Amino acid sequence: xxxxxxxNRLLRVWIESFEHELPSFDRVRGRNRLLEAQRSLEARMERxxxxxxxxxxxxxxxVLALVIRIAWPQTTTFTVAGQPGEVGEWLATxxxxxxxxxFSEGTHVALESGSRARVEQVGxxxxxxxxxxxxxxAHVTHRxxxxxxxAAGPFEVVITGTNLDVNWNPDEGKFELSVQRGSVLVRGPxxxxxxxxxxxxxxxxxxxxxxxxxxxxxxxxQDGSDAANGLAPTSAEPTVAPAPVSRxxxxxxxxxxxxxxxxxxxxxxxxxxxxxxxxxxxxNISKIYQSAQADDLLHxxxxxxLSGRPDVERDxxxxxxxxxKGTPAAARAAYYLGRSxxxxxxxxxxxxxxxxxPDGVLAREAAGRLIESYQRAGNAxxxxxxxxxxxxxYPDGPHATLARQVLAQ
Amino acid sequence: xxRALRAAEPGAAARLYDRHVDGVYGFIFRLxxxxxxLDDLVQEVFAYALSFIGKLREPAALQSWLMGIAVGRVRxxxxxxxxxxxxxxxxxxELPEPVVVRDDSHAEVVREVCAILDRLPADERIALVVHRVxxxxxxxxxxxxxxxxSTFKRRLARGESxxxxxxxxxxxxxxxxxxxxxxxxx
Numbered sequence: 001x002x003x004x005x006x007x008n009r010l011l012r013v014w015i016e017s018f019e020h021e022l023p024s025f026d027r028v029r030g031r032n033r034l035l036e037a038q039r040s041l042e043a044r045m046e047r048x049x050x051x052x053x054x055x056x057x058x059x060x061x062x063v064l065a066l067v068i069r070i071a072w073p074q075t076t077t078f079t080v081a082g083q084p085g086e087v088g089e090w091l092a093t094x095x096x097x098x099x100x101x102x103f104s105e106g107t108h109v110a111l112e113s114g115s116r117a118r119v120e121q122v123g124x125x126x127x128x129x130x131x132x133x134x135x136x137x138a139h140v141t142h143r144x145x146x147x148x149x150x151a152a153g154p155f156e157v158v159i160t161g162t163n164l165d166v167n168w169n170p171d172e173g174k175f176e177l178s179v180q181r182g183s184v185l186v187r188g189p190x191x192x193x194x195x196x197x198x199x200x201x202x203x204x205x206x207x208x209x210x211x212x213x214x215x216x217x218x219x220x221x222q223d224g225s226d227a228a229n230g231l232a233p234t235s236a237e238p239t240v241a242p243a244p245v246s247r248x249x250x251x252x253x254x255x256x257x258x259x260x261x262x263x264x265x266x267x268x269x270x271x272x273x274x275x276x277x278x279x280x281x282x283x284n285i286s287k288i289y290q291s292a293q294a295d296d297l298l299h300x301x302x303x304x305x306l307s308g309r310p311d312v313e314r315d316x317x318x319x320x321x322x323x324x325k326g327t328p329a330a331a332r333a334a335y336y337l338g339r340s341x342x343x344x345x346x347x348x349x350x351x352x353x354x355x356x357x358p359d360g361v362l363a364r365e366a367a368g369r370l371i372e373s374y375q376r377a378g379n380a381x382x383x384x385x386x387x388x389x390x391x392x393x394y395p396d397g398p399h400a401t402l403a404r405q406v407l408a409q
Numbered sequence: 410x411x412r413a414l415r416a417a418e419p420g421a422a423a424r425l426y427d428r429h430v431d432g433v434y435g436f437i438f439r440l441x442x443x444x445x446x447l448d449d450l451v452q453e454v455f456a457y458a459l460s461f462i463g464k465l466r467e468p469a470a471l472q473s474w475l476m477g478i479a480v481g482r483v484r485x486x487x488x489x490x491x492x493x494x495x496x497x498x499x500x501x502x503e504l505p506e507p508v509v510v511r512d513d514s515h516a517e518v519v520r521e522v523c524a525i526l527d528r529l530p531a532d533e534r535i536a537l538v539v540h541r542v543x544x545x546x547x548x549x550x551x552x553x554x555x556x557x558x559s560t561f562k563r564r565l566a567r568g569e570s571x572x573x574x575x576x577x578x579x580x581x582x583x584x585x586x587x588x589x590x591x592x593x594x595x
Binding site for chain 2 (some may be wrong): 006007009010011013014015016017018020021022023025027030031033034035037038041
């Protein structure tokens with residue numbers, strides 16, 4: 001017998017012995033155990049899928065919250081003389097001391113001696129400071145979305161970034177605002193629209209005597225940047241003699257400082273429309289059409305309209321449209337032209353406004369006046385189309401009833 | 410059946426188990442010998458198969474696929490058992506046998522074979538059993554072991570050489586190699 005044969009014989013014995021010794025096996029128990037384990041595994045997988053889904057949802061939420069936290073500006077906080085300040089708390093200074101308020105976004109406000117004020121509100125973009133009496137000096141950090149307001153009696157100064165002084169004397173009813181850098185808007189009693197005050201200008205209101213003055217107190221550079229950077233000393237005096245301010249632009253801008261007579265713009269702002277128009281015409285009104293800023297042309301048109309001079313109003317508005325094409329001011333000029341035109345032409349101007357400023361502040365009014373214009377012009381088809389558009393956009397607007405009547409005809 | 414398993418049809422898992430459990434159980438027993446973990450290893454093979462039935466490319470090869478899974482599980486088990494023994498600082502031959510084997514000639518052969526197999530590396534042990542005992546072809550065996558035929562041949566040759574060398578030194582097995590009859594051995 002060869003070695004291979006003997007080895008094969010051992011292998012046969014090996015196989016035979018293992019077959020003989022194979023343990024009995026409880027097949028039913030094994031099957032039940034397997035199926036039970038399988039059900040348990042599937043339940044576990046299901047829970048894991050839910051957990052994984054929940055985990056990813058939680059992770060997405062956390063990332064979103066982080067992005068919002070980073071992107072969303074934080075509420076402004078402030079300190080008063082280095083101590084945490086409290087919103088709404090009145091702050092008063094003696095006749096010899098001032099108080100420093102430092103805001104987290106960089107703005108610095110100094111409450112001058114003999115003053116009383118409080119931080120009335122703080123928001124993510126700024127704060128509202130109420131001045132009961134006295135003076136403040138403010139250096140407001142410039143940010144495109146800054147929302148700073150200083151309230152002084154019936155006046156409110158709206159700021160995006162500037163250096164300014166505000167003084168309010170409630171006993172005498174006198175408000176004074178000086179701007180060293182940037183520009184601000186002032187709202188107050190007897191003001192038809194907000195008053196813009198630019199760098200180097202001082203705006204004074206005497207409520208009791210019904211007097212308003214806007215004057216140049218420091219020279220400004222041609223680009224409108226400021227004469228003063230940072231807070232000016234309390235005792236700072238104007239570097240040149242105060243002078244009333246006109247608001248022409250271009251070459252006329254050079255003549256703002258030290259101008260003796262009030263300009264047409266100053267007169268327009270003070271409500272003397274006929275006189276403003278007369279001053280404009282005594283000078284070279286064509287030059288104003290050619291060089292004035294867009295807003296000034298709208299002011300001139302307004303003065304002309306209220307003075308019963310539609311020719312100057314239209315020339316001024318057309319100049320605005322020709323020179324400032326595509327701007328909101330040009331669209332506004334179109335609206336004003338529509339307001340002062342005959343029905344057919346008016347419709348074209350209102351269409352122009354809606355086309356140029358579909359979301360503009362006058363869009364709803366222009367859409368409504370468009371219906372009226374087409375109706376007056378006898379263009380029933382166009383009036384119906386305008387009515388349909390109006391109702392689709394402004395179903396509860398002031399011209400909605402008219403629009404429905406037009407469509408019902 | 411594979412289609413039913415993939416579609417998770419009711420009863421498909423039970424049918425798979427009933428049809429193949431004897432083959433898998435016997436196969437694992439021949440690889441390991443008497444062992445307390447036999448039942449658990451069989452469970453693991455079927456649980457794995459049910460979970461990963463999608464990996465089976467050729468439905469006709471279901472049985473050999475199951476054997477391949479069994480080889481993998483047994484290989485892992487042998488290696489982990491050796492690690493546990495090593496960590497326990499106990500020599501292999503001093504470990505108590507997990508299952509009591511009846512004291513007759515068959516039981517003695519089984520005990521002796523297992524004692525030798527326990528001394529072989531897992532891969533060589535598996536190669537020897539799969540080819541020589543299970544009777545799989547070289548190609549099937551190599552596939553079940555997840556290796557090339559040439560690698561499998563080398564493992565088989567090393568395993569056979571070591572096994573028969575050890576068998577020569579064990580009286581219960583040496584008699585078969587010496588040309589004695591079964592009757593003589595008993």
